Amino acid sequence: MYKYIIRRILVFIPMLIVLSMIVFGLAKAAPGDPFTGRMLDPNIDPEVYEQQREALGLNDPIPVQYVNWATRIVKGDFGESMYYKGRSVASLVWERLPNTLYLGLFSLAITLIVAIPIGIYSARNPYSMFDYGATTFGFFGLAVPNFFFGLVAIYFFAIKLGWFPSQGTITGTDITGFQEFLDRIHHMVLPGITLGLAGTASYMRYMRSEVLDVLGSDYIRTAKAKGMSERNVLYKHTLRNAIIPIITLMGFEFGALLSGAIITEQVFSYPGLGTLFINSITNRDYPVIMAITLLLGVTILIGNLLADIFYSIVDPRIRYD
Amino acid sequence: MNQVPLLSVHDLKTYFYLEQNRIAKAVDGVSFTVSPGETVAIVGESGSGKSITALSIMKLIEKPGKIVEGSIHLEEKVISSLSSKQMTKLRGNEIAMVFQEPMTALNPVYTVGNQITEMIRKHRKLDKKQAQIEAINLLKIVGISRAEDVVNDYPHQLSGGMRQRVMIAMAISCNPKLLIADEPTTALDVTIQAQILDLMVEMKERYHMALLLITHDLGIVSEYADRVVVMYGGQVVEEAPTKQLLRTTKHPYTKGLLESLPNLKEDVDRLGTIKGTVPPAYALPNGCRFYDRCPLAMEKCKEANPELYQVNTSHTVRCYLHEKEEIE
Ligand SMILES: Nc1ncnc2c1ncn2[C@@H]1O[C@H](COP(=O)(O)OP(=O)(O)OP(=O)(O)O)[C@@H](O)[C@H]1O
Ligand SMILES: [Mg+2]
Numbered sequence: 001m002y003k004y005i006i007r008r009i010l011v012f013i014p015m016l017i018v019l020s021m022i023v024f025g026l027a028k029a030a031p032g033d034p035f036t037g038r039m040l041d042p043n044i045d046p047e048v049y050e051q052q053r054e055a056l057g058l059n060d061p062i063p064v065q066y067v068n069w070a071t072r073i074v075k076g077d078f079g080e081s082m083y084y085k086g087r088s089v090a091s092l093v094w095e096r097l098p099n100t101l102y103l104g105l106f107s108l109a110i111t112l113i114v115a116i117p118i119g120i121y122s123a124r125n126p127y128s129m130f131d132y133g134a135t136t137f138g139f140f141g142l143a144v145p146n147f148f149f150g151l152v153a154i155y156f157f158a159i160k161l162g163w164f165p166s167q168g169t170i171t172g173t174d175i176t177g178f179q180e181f182l183d184r185i186h187h188m189v190l191p192g193i194t195l196g197l198a199g200t201a202s203y204m205r206y207m208r209s210e211v212l213d214v215l216g217s218d219y220i221r222t223a224k225a226k227g228m229s230e231r232n233v234l235y236k237h238t239l240r241n242a243i244i245p246i247i248t249l250m251g252f253e254f255g256a257l258l259s260g261a262i263i264t265e266q267v268f269s270y271p272g273l274g275t276l277f278i279n280s281i282t283n284r285d286y287p288v289i290m291a292i293t294l295l296l297g298v299t300i301l302i303g304n305l306l307a308d309i310f311y312s313i314v315d316p317r318i319r320y321d
Numbered sequence: 322m323n324q325v326p327l328l329s330v331h332d333l334k335t336y337f338y339l340e341q342n343r344i345a346k347a348v349d350g351v352s353f354t355v356s357p358g359e360t361v362a363i364v365g366e367s368g369s370g371k372s373i374t375a376l377s378i379m380k381l382i383e384k385p386g387k388i389v390e391g392s393i394h395l396e397e398k399v400i401s402s403l404s405s406k407q408m409t410k411l412r413g414n415e416i417a418m419v420f421q422e423p424m425t426a427l428n429p430v431y432t433v434g435n436q437i438t439e440m441i442r443k444h445r446k447l448d449k450k451q452a453q454i455e456a457i458n459l460l461k462i463v464g465i466s467r468a469e470d471v472v473n474d475y476p477h478q479l480s481g482g483m484r485q486r487v488m489i490a491m492a493i494s495c496n497p498k499l500l501i502a503d504e505p506t507t508a509l510d511v512t513i514q515a516q517i518l519d520l521m522v523e524m525k526e527r528y529h530m531a532l533l534l535i536t537h538d539l540g541i542v543s544e545y546a547d548r549v550v551v552m553y554g555g556q557v558v559e560e561a562p563t564k565q566l567l568r569t570t571k572h573p574y575t576k577g578l579l580e581s582l583p584n585l586k587e588d589v590d591r592l593g594t595i596k597g598t599v600p601p602a603y604a605l606p607n608g609c610r611f612y613d614r615c616p617l618a619m620e621k622c623k624e625a626n627p628e629l630y631q632v633n634t635s636h637t638v639r640c641y642l643h644e645k646e647e648i649e
Binding site for chain 2: 314
């Protein structure tokens with residue numbers, strides 16, 4: 001099994017290289033460069049502009065530029081932001097990353113806590129009122145766009161009812177410890193739910209159909225015929241099998257969660273990677289855009305890798321050779 | 322047979338309530354008994370209600386199915402009125418079951434040992450270690466060599482025959498009084514079928530169990546069963562001790578089944594088969610359920626379904642042809 005995991009990780013490396021090439025290529029293919037906006041400024045001498053380009057290596061052949069860039073990335077040097085002068089990309093990303101990570105994890109937690117029990121309950125009572133209700137909610141969750149739901153949530157729960165803050169991560173700087181933790185959670189409720197909406201709907205549907213499937217299988221009948229209690233049949237025999245496809249789904253959804261965060265953070269002015277990303281696009285801050293895109297890609301790859309590894313742990317039928 | 326029966330099923334009716342208000346009468350008034358130590362076979366074509374009868378005895382009928390009538394007794398216990406909690410104590414412990422599909426009957430994510438020990442620990446007061454030793458012991462009893470290794474194997478690592486042995490090991494683990502085997506060899510290679518059946522008979526003797534053997538193979542019946550219950554369209558159409566049934570077959574359906582059996586003495590060129598198919602359980606005719614396919618059908622067979630006639634002390638048949646032979 002360790003061999004299997006190591007091999008999965010080795011496969012991961014060429015995928016990373018391809019990913020980095022794509023990110024680099026896309027950035028190169030985009031029109032304009034960091035100075036495009038300022039070219040209209042008559043105070044800047046075209047000669048100086050050329051010197052700057054030369055100094056930044058923008059005139060080198062593309063493959064050379066790629067190798068230079070990639071080498072620096074490997075060393076952890078993502079360069080300097082072209083917009084926030086004097087700030088390294090790494091520090092910008094590093095500063096925002098925790099917020100997005102917390103939001104993502106919080107959202108995932110809500111999603112799982114809500115979706116899995118509902119899915120199980122629906123499956124155990126198929127075609128009941130509850131099940132129809134859950135199905136309706138599921139369609140709603142998949143159909144309503146994130147930003148729209150976010151705006152409606154802000155309108156009702158932040159503005160009308162005033163239950164939750166509509167933006168930011170924290171109220172003030174004078175609170176610490178557990179108080180701070182609670183305050184952060186409080187700020188994450190609306191964006192967390194918004195971000196997790198579609199995921200909740202799809203996990204719910206998946207869980208329902210998986211549990212329903214497993215409940216009808218021969219080995220569940222065997223377990224019942226052995227005299228195992230209803231609890232045992234559900235928790236031991238059913239869930240372990242039903243959860244296998246859910247784990248794969250989680251691997252994929254992990255990346256979707258972060259890309260979803262881009263829009264959600266924007267709606268809630270939540271200072272995470274998403275807002276940084278959108279701002280960088282507006283500012284043509286290529287090094288930041290590239291770093292975040294790369295990060296998103298890596299997250300998706302890691303999600304899949306983790307899914308593969310978990311999968312191999314819960315499903316003994318996976319062959320390691 | 323003046324012995325008190327071990328299992329007695331009386332007028333069992335299990336219906337499935339389908340869409341459009343259709344009712345599938347999968348089991349429609351079935352009665353039979355199994356005495357201690359006896360092997361009773363239930364035979365019939367696909368769809369005749371054999372499995373549903375077995376699952377009804379275990380009270381494992383799922384929605385939209387329901388046991389609507391009848392009583393089931395295991396010795397003095399009235400199974401049909403036990404609560405679901407009491408049933409979990411009875412299942413596996415007093416009545417065990419082996420299913421048709423060994424490939425899917427074991428949970429793929431747990432080891433063989435895990436699945437045997439959980440059952441042992443549910444019904445017998447053994448700790449984890451003792452249960453594990455007992456599991457290995459049981460695997461040896463059912464003829465699995467390398468039992469110490471197999472106990473840690475997952476089902477997908479075993480062949481179909483091995484899995485069925487594991488199922489049998491599980492079934493005997495709590496020393497049940499009755500073993501129900503629902504077509505236990507249908508999914509297996511012909512070469513392995515006899516081994517598994519022999520093993521079940523051996524286990525039956527060793528543990529003094531009664532065996533309710535469900536099959537559609539009269540060849541198996543003639544070799545292993547003491548008594549035969551022939552089912553058709555959710556009802557019993559003939560019942561007799563095996564020898565009697567084979568020698569003095571009464572019901573045209575049973576005759577049809579026997580003719581479709583490859584006979585070693587005769588030329589096997591022409592295998593008789595019964596024309597037509599079993600009527601669907603949701604659209605049973607008013608008259609005899611075999612009417613459409615019966616070579617000897619009469620006018621009155623279409624009108625009303627015949628009763629079960631007792632033609633001698635141990636032989637009953639549901640056919641007007643034998644109405645007059647009924648004894649008091
Ligand atoms: N879940 C269900 N819903 C509707 N009808 C059902 C259901 N289960 C069984 N039936 C009906 O009950 C009848 C008897 O089924 P059963 O499984 O007992 O047949 P069987 O004699 O065991 O056949 P086989 O040899 O194929 O196993 C069939 O006609 C089937 O259509
Ligand atoms: Mg069957």
